[in-house]
Amino acid sequence: MLDLVDLQRAAGHEVELFGMDHPDNPPQRFAAHFPSSVRLDPPPAEARRRVAAAGRMIYSRSARRGMEAVVRSFRPDVVHLHNIYHQLSPSVLVPLARAGVPTVMTVHDYKLVCPTYLFLDHGRVCEACLDGFFGHAIARRCKDDSLGASAVLALESTVHRLTRAYEPVRVFICPSHFLAGKLSQAGVYPDRLRVLGHFVDVGAVAPKTEPGGPVVYAGRLWPEKGVDVLIEAMARLGRGQLVVAGDGPERPRLERLAAVRAPGRVRFHGRLPKAEVLDLVRSGTVLAVPSRSQENQPMVVLEAFACGVPVVTSALGGLPELVQPGRNGDSAPPEDPVALAAALDRLLGDPRRAFEMGVAARAQAQEELAPAGHLRRLERLYAQAGTVLAALG
16 A cells, blocks of 8 residues: 555655554655554454444444545545445445545455455355355454454454445455455445456565575464465475564464474564565575465465565465466465475575576566556546446436
């Protein structure tokens, strides 16, 4: 989102941001109108605060009032939403609809059809809620195996579906055909779905200059990311090094697993600034994305391509749309460390071939994922949103 803002400002657009108040926010013109952040994971300890947090997830009066003030002051030609769930809620759409502002939304995950975002039931792919009945999440206790937490998320999704809370959004931007297909299958505004992938500025990223290096993982250390499967694959591989950039609740368990299954061959760097992450990716023979969830279009894959590094992924979700085996990487079935080890071994065992695949991946990214082309296509979607709104008016 921030990269897109920079791109739009460089093209001469006036752009301002609206979101929750948070200490990590860069300075913002309208920060005084931001709603306060609410701790949701883990939820507040007091019952009263838990109820208040759940209510705000469904409808946030403070977010609605803040958006009203910003719209009056800034008078935007178009509003582009990203993840408004929980902290803002669809309440921000009310003043936009009243003001007649064309609104588009980039859908980064499966929240509109899955209360817990991920299409996962205790670590296994699950699409039960595609039938529109979010009670499945309660019966399965999909959120942290908690009946209460699962019920809150199911209630949120149910209320928003029944009230058509997202009706003011005229165009839903999906970064993968897979995501668009799932939303359409669930009946989520199929006539408003448009596929537009993310972009990467290849010219701003230095390329890998010589073959060789470790396997690299860069991302959150959460169960759905499958880093444990990657460590098991490295154990079966019996050679090579794995470097891990990122942090999360899984890190202690993963460090213990690595010490037992691949002693001395896995190094955890923790959370790193973006420039250092790119340096780490560039140092590798291959980037691994071993997710057990149905990823949409992870930016780390595009950034690896920009670095001239091939990628091995799980064959899930939108990932097969990015990785073409033999050309810019490889894939393996999810939850299969043997197959993942074989895919990694093909590249580690032939670093020159891996390097050539990285060069091809960078050239493909430069041609297909260029910022200028992305901005042109995005502006056409903004215009479509305005045209639809004018026709309805």
